[in-house]
Amino acid sequence: MTLSLDLKQSIWQVVASIPEGRVATYGQVAEMAGQPGRARWVGRLLSELPEATTLPWHRVVNARGNITNPQALTQIRRLALEGIETNNQRLALKQHRWRP
DNA sequence: CCTATGACCATAG
DNA sequence: CCTATGGCCATAG
Numbered sequence: 672m673t674l675s676l677d678l679k680q681s682i683w684q685v686v687a688s689i690p691e692g693r694v695a696t697y698g699q700v701a702e703m704a705g706q707p708g709r710a711r712w713v714g715r716l717l718s719e720l721p722e723a724t725t726l727p728w729h730r731v732v733n734a735r736g737n738i739t740n741p742q743a744l745t746q747i748r749r750l751a752l753e754g755i756e757t758n759n760q761r762l763a764l765k766q767h768r769w770r771p
Numbered sequence: 772c773c774t775a776t777g778a779c780c781a782t783a784g
Numbered sequence: 785c786c787t788a789t790g791g792c793c794a795t796a797g
Binding site: 696708714731732733738 | 777778779780
């Protein structure tokens with residue numbers, strides 16, 4: 672199956688709907704977009720975003736609350752602005768996870 | 772066609 | 785906490 676524009680848009684939509692001050696995991700985003708088990712698609716899609724995007728990609732972390740992003744510093748800074756503190760690239764997922 | 776590579780994940784030891 | 789394993793799947797070479 673090819674990565675259709677529809678699928679990309681559904682994933683972007685989910686990311687866009689993550690509230691400020693909350694985070695979601697890659698797997699969570701994939702599942703909410705109707706593609707369970709496809710966390711890697713999410714990570715790869717986010718890696719292709721233009722630098723000027725308004726999509727809140729910084730609110731997506733891995734299943735352990737860890738930041739595994741080449742742009743970790745940017746992500747950590749943005750999360751801090753929303754009141755989410757990190758420690759060694761890790762945050763308290765249990766407290767900050769978005770539960771719709 | 773085959774292998775390697777990820778902004779991943781769950782489970783087991 | 786850490787490593788190992790198996791699964792995931794588009795993309796690149």
